[in-house]
Amino acid sequence: MNLVKMVVLAVAVFVMLSSCAVGYSGSTNSTELNVWSMENQPMAEQLAAVFKEMESLKCEQTTLWKQQKALTQMQNTSQEKRAEEEVAGTHVLSYGPMKMNDDEEDLDLSEEDLRRRGDPCYHYTILDQAWRATNATTKFKVCDRHSKWKGWYRLFYKGMSLQMPERCVPVDKCGTHSPLWLAGPHPKMKDGIVTRRVCGHWKKNCCAFKSTPIQVKKCKGNYYVYKFTQPSACYLAYCADVNTIVCGRCSRDQTCVSRDKINWRCKRNRRKFSKKIHFFASYPDQLSGKVNRIKYSKVLVNVGRAFNRRTGVFKAPVNGIYQFFFSTQTGRTGAKTDLWLVVNRYWVAVSHTHVSRPSTVGSLSMYMTFLRRGAIVYVTHNCGRSWANSASTTITFGGSLLVQMR
Template sequence: MVVLAVALFAALSSCAFGCSGNTNSTELGLWQMENQPLDVQLAAVFKEMESLKCEQTTLQQQHVALTQMHLKNHQKRAQEKVETHMVTYDTNHDDEEEEEEGEEDSLNLSDEDSKRRRRDPCFHYTVLDQAWRATNTTTRSKMCDRNVKWKGWYRLFYKGLSLQMPERCVPVDKCGTHAPLWLAGPHPKIRDGVVTRKVCGHWKKKCCAFPSTPIKVKKCRGNYYVYQFTAPTSCSLAYCADINTIVCGRCRRNQSCVSRDKINWRCKTKRMSSRKVHFFASFPGQITGKMNRIRYSKVLVNVGRAYNSRTGVFRAPVKGVYQFFFSTQTANVGLKTDLWLVINGYWVAVSHTHVTRPSTVGSLSTYMTFLRRGATVYVTHNHGRSWANAASMTIIFGGSLLAQSK
């Protein structure tokens, strides 16, 4: 019994020296009981052991609390990284090809166009450039987009290069998260406008183990997409950026980004559809002397809407080969009448009449040329007298696109 007491006393002393700040008081209290009976000494030893166990439990609880606090701080710092490199992008440039309506002025945007741009997410979005979102990236700290305060529209980038969401199942533990989110449906075309698409998270060999909240997508001119992201249904899920689609951001205006397996993408040149352009108009009255530009107000044909009856100007909507015709009619003896075809400010062809005896004389002229997009064509009445009425069709102007060029 004495041996057991000595052993317990030695163990308690060593623990007291190494574990507690009250070592001196514990040691002093035990040595004061040296001359006490053995049963009293053993009771004191067991009492001190119970006290040390309580202190040890308290220290373990404090250690667990500190560990949890450190873990929360680490998660908070990781989540703050999610919200970095989000830069709001607001542009006033327009990549869209504007249709020319034949107006000679008004290059500025109308109020309606300005309102349209303010509503269009293609001109107002946030740049989301985070390398860990790439489909070929694996990180130790798993991100969760549920904790991100999503607001408005976003455009995906990878180190400054434009790319888009994957349209295929992404392996688990990619895109900096456990269950990568991919677009479960094709990206829209420009004519589709804003569409809603289903989003899936891959987990445990199930490509749509986590059906997440649907998002909105729109294609913009320039071969890029904008997304209206929403918070996923759970953690850890994060939206992916398909590293294979970087090539899509390099496609030209006349190209589209295509893929057969949704892994390897390439730029494919679109087949150019032949534009149909035809117009025919007349002037239902008489012209005397000089008229800088004849406004043929009676329009019978205007396929392609390239001729403007208010200005009398035809504006080439596309590059190609065009053919024009114009005519005049005069009836005064000895009178000479000239109409000139004017292209980009140059007089290029004339319709001339000269009456030598009492009669009426008409003249029809044609002209074929190559024009670039935006070239202007009209007819000027240089001198003389041209006669017409609402039914005669003697002062006319027309033309057609014969062959479109690339």
């Protein structure tokens, strides 16, 4: 066997060992064929080609070894992080798939999803630590001043949702010396995010420590999220009131209430019935010329008592969408008669008639609008002549509340 064949055999053995060392699954055929194709070349060029292939294989082996080491480190880091979270008793909630880029993500998001993106009710950390319970006493005391608070948190006790106490907690409870409680009521849904004082009990003084205020928000489902801050001193820690576990079981149409802040119960919310507003009135006489405000004295319907027969004015009792109608009838040849609907002193709609030959003509107009509570509506007779008598309902004014709004 000549020198070139011996070197090629050595290269093949080197490649096989490299494959075992790094899990490389490639074949050595291409290398061997590449070397043998140069058999008729001078010895120096053949050796140079062999050493070039060897250097290339060494580089590939080093690269694969680095990749394997990086994957191992990533796996170990992930395992360590999960272990730390289990020890600390906290679990971070995440929603939706992994974000690839802003453009792709926004294409699949609705307006509701975009709103929820910044809502702390959908982005919080679960804080499930049994030692925070108001009935817990531990040998080793904890100080939340050492915690690195970030973002919003939701309190749990052994997997059950609960909230901070709204009353003074005895000393040495909640796994600390001075338990922190919420010095104020929890907010309602309509309140949004509020700021509340936090007090720490010590030496028979329920608010011996006035800690840094926190933010609180009520969420759908009868639970609260808190934006905790570092307390003012040690040893202070935030409490979780075990008496409020029942609140997490309340349905959507219930509210968790308590008189003494110790015994809590679910109370069904009162249903808010939409206010009913309907009126229909007529003017039982003739009108001529300009009348600033028609006083419809014959009131046939006045549900909700929002129409005043003495003044002829309708006053909106609630915010909402209203619909009005008004009519006239004229019988004078060549006369033009206009009735205008006036809303908050603005002329907004007209009921117009024009008689070109001996006859009587009636006109009915309708108008729909949103009104705030206290808005006034009436009808003015701007010109012409309108006909009616005590038995007819030709000059009329009426309306209804269609939808009540906040």
